[in-house]
Amino acid sequence: MKETFKNNVYAILRNEFARNDLKSATVNELYHAVSRAAISASYDTVQPAKDGKRACYFSAEFLVGRLIYDNLNNLGLNDAARELLGSEGIDFSVFEEIEDAALGNGGLGRLAACFLDSAATHSVPLDGYGIRYRYGLFRQFIENGFQREQADVWQNFGDPWSFRRDEDSVIVEFAGSKVKAVPYDTPVIGFGGKCVNTLRLWQSEPVEEFNFDTFNQNKREEAFAQRNAAEQISAVLYPNDGTYEGRQLRLKQQYFFCSASLQSILKKYKAKHGSDFSRLPEEFVVQLNDTHPVCSIPELLRLLVDGEGLSFDEAFAIARSTFAYTNHTVMPEALEKWEARLIFDTIPQIYDFIILIDRRLRDDLRRLGISGEEAKKYHIVDNGLVHMARLAVYATFSTNGVAWLHTEILKDSCLGEWYRIYPERFNNKTNGITQRRWLSLCNPGLSAYITELIGDGWITSLDELKKLEKFADDEDVLRRIADIKLGNKQRLADHVLAHDGAQLDSSFIFDIQVKRLHEYKRQFLNALSILDIYYGIKDGRIKNFAPTAYIFGAKAFPTYRRAKGIVKLIGEIARLVDSDPEVSKYLKVLFVSNY
Numbered sequence: 001m002k003e004t005f006k007n008n009v010y011a012i013l014r015n016e017f018a019r020n021d022l023k024s025a026t027v028n029e030l031y032h033a034v035s036r037a038a039i040s041a042s043y044d045t046v047q048p049a050k051d052g053k054r055a056c057y058f059s060a061e062f063l064v065g066r067l068i069y070d071n072l073n074n075l076g077l078n079d080a081a082r083e084l085l086g087s088e089g090i091d092f093s094v095f096e097e098i099e100d101a102a103l104g105n106g107g108l109g110r111l112a113a114c115f116l117d118s119a120a121t122h123s124v125p126l127d128g129y130g131i132r133y134r135y136g137l138f139r140q141f142i143e144n145g146f147q148r149e150q151a152d153v154w155q156n157f158g159d160p161w162s163f164r165r166d167e168d169s170v171i172v173e174f175a176g177s178k179v180k181a182v183p184y185d186t187p188v189i190g191f192g193g194k195c196v197n198t199l200r201l202w203q204s205e206p207v208e209e210f211n212f213d214t215f216n217q218n219k220r221e222e223a224f225a226q227r228n229a230a231e232q233i234s235a236v237l238y239p240n241d242g243t244y245e246g247r248q249l250r251l252k253q254q255y256f257f258c259s260a261s262l263q264s265i266l267k268k269y270k271a272k273h274g275s276d277f278s279r280l281p282e283e284f285v286v287q288l289n290d291t292h293p294v295c296s297i298p299e300l301l302r303l304l305v306d307g308e309g310l311s312f313d314e315a316f317a318i319a320r321s322t323f324a325y326t327n328h329t330v331m332p333e334a335l336e337k338w339e340a341r342l343i344f345d346t347i348p349q350i351y352d353f354i355i356l357i358d359r360r361l362r363d364d365l366r367r368l369g370i371s372g373e374e375a376k377k378y379h380i381v382d383n384g385l386v387h388m389a390r391l392a393v394y395a396t397f398s399t400n401g402v403a404w405l406h407t408e409i410l411k412d413s414c415l416g417e418w419y420r421i422y423p424e425r426f427n428n429k430t431n432g433i434t435q436r437r438w439l440s441l442c443n444p445g446l447s448a449y450i451t452e453l454i455g456d457g458w459i460t461s462l463d464e465l466k467k468l469e470k471f472a473d474d475e476d477v478l479r480r481i482a483d484i485k486l487g488n489k490q491r492l493a494d495h496v497l498a499h500d501g502a503q504l505d506s507s508f509i510f511d512i513q514v515k516r517l518h519e520y521k522r523q524f525l526n527a528l529s530i531l532d533i534y535y536g537i538k539d540g541r542i543k544n545f546a547p548t549a550y551i552f553g554a555k556a557f558p559t560y561r562r563a564k565g566i567v568k569l570i571g572e573i574a575r576l577v578d579s580d581p582e583v584s585k586y587l588k589v590l591f592v593s594n595y
Contacts, residue, residue, distance in 0.1 A: 061109030102136020553595025
């Protein structure tokens with residue numbers, strides 16, 4: 001495979017870019033050639049996941065990172081790529097210039113990406129479905145201490161890992177309009193290069209590319225109106241929902257990828273089983289990652305009832321056996337609730353099915369002896385709002401939290417009334433991370449040393465790391481790990497200096513908080529604790545303080561004024577500390593931009 005890979009790199013550079021060597025190629029051209037060569041080389045060993053029931057992971061986010069590093073690692077081509085580039089004096093880190101795929105924002109997308117990696121590594125048939133955002137969330141920069149935003153044009157270097165599938169395009173309809181959903185398939189290659197699944201992301205395009213007659217009538221804006229309206233749907237992750245138009249666009253996004261994905265799944269099913277949909281739950285399970293894809297439930301009912309002629313009862317039984325729901329939060333304000341009027345005005349074709357589901361729920365509640373004010377806690381449509389979490393719990397066969405404590409809170413309070421009537425549906429799936437990406441790939445020095453100590457079994461079986469316990473008191477091992485850690489800290493310090501112009505002392509303890517900026521994520525509490533430490537050092541309350549650098553990385557939603565205020569506060573604390581020679585010997589505060 002390695003020789004095939006190297007030969008393919010040169011062939012692609014010659015045939016597609018007229019380059020005879022690596023040195024004359026741009027970073028963009030190298031990225032394209034190495035990526036496509038890796039894909040070609042993988043054809044010799046990679047196979048689709050085993051047959052059987054196929055899981056479909058519906059998520060608004062997929063934080064896949066830089067696929068070139070991840071896939072080279074999984075294919076065992078890291079060394080080959082490093083040697084190939086090094087032979088012409090090119091550093092392997094050149095691909096750090098490539099933007100992360102801007103397809104997510106936080107834990108939701110990170111979890112989705114980790115699930116895809118783990119499934120492919122263990123040959124579990126699981127495909128991801130989402131949106132191919134053109135600009136992602138936003139690019140963050142700090143100006144005078146304040147967060148500023150600009151478009152994140154992450155596809156500047158192209159997207160060699162995805163393949164456009166025009167033949168699988170589908171039409172998605174809204175009230176008074178329709179768009180074309182075009183799929184882009186990205187291979188998800190498991191570690192060892194033996195299995196591949198697919199991440200299918202949908203791009204919204206106009207049904208009619210360009211209205212020539214309208215343009216010739218000097219109605220130029222109108223001629224492009226359909227294109228502009230269609231492209232908005234897959235333009236940005238989480239459009240501002242502070243206005244009716246913003247909420248409508250966000251709702252359109254959710255329905256767009258859910259409808260397109262379900263149409264794709266039903267097409268595959270019908271190719272194998274025809275119009276007998278009774279076996280759909282045996283062939284496919286759809287995991288709803290949070291409430292964003294929950295409109296899939298009424299949409300599947302619509303496709304089965306209006307499109308395939310099933311009765312509502314038949315379709316509902318199939319849907320309930322097909323869908324499962326992952327809850328990510330216990331905050332009531334984060335459990336999506338849409339205005340019923342908004343749904344009716346935007347996607348009226350599923351509104352009637354939401355009403356029918358709600359009626360069925362109310363009938364079930366009456367049979368259970370639940371009525372009056374108690375019953376209102378369950379109603380899907382209540383006081384002019386459609387409660388998506390309630391719809392998800394009622395119309396799926398499984399509801400899981402993402403940590404033991406989180407799941408217990410769901411059962412005890414947040415969704416406690418549902419747990420009382422459907423206890424068998426609740427379960428916990430503790431979030432993890434893939435060690436291939438977050439250790440083997442991100443920390444090559446430590447991962448190589450772990451492999452030296454206990455072998456490489458830990459790369460696919462994390463339990464193997466227990467073997468390290470026998471080295472807990474081995475001074476030589478601990479010293480080697482400390483040296484690796486110090487080297488990594490220096491690499492981070494060099495990166496921060498290059499990208500943010502800030503000095504970090506690698507001998508300091510690094511205390512790092514990187515996650516979405518929100519009041520409940522507690523960056524504000526962290527900042528207050530740093531202020532307390534600062535004044536404690538100043539007034540002598542705190543003595544012998546171990547020098548510590550507090551490093552933050554986070555994006556605040558553009559309209560979230562309090563969160564943006566926290567960014568400014570952290571910056572002001574950093575200025576306070578830096579301007580104090582007495583305290584800055586022990587304390588450093590840094591906000592890293594665009595994490």
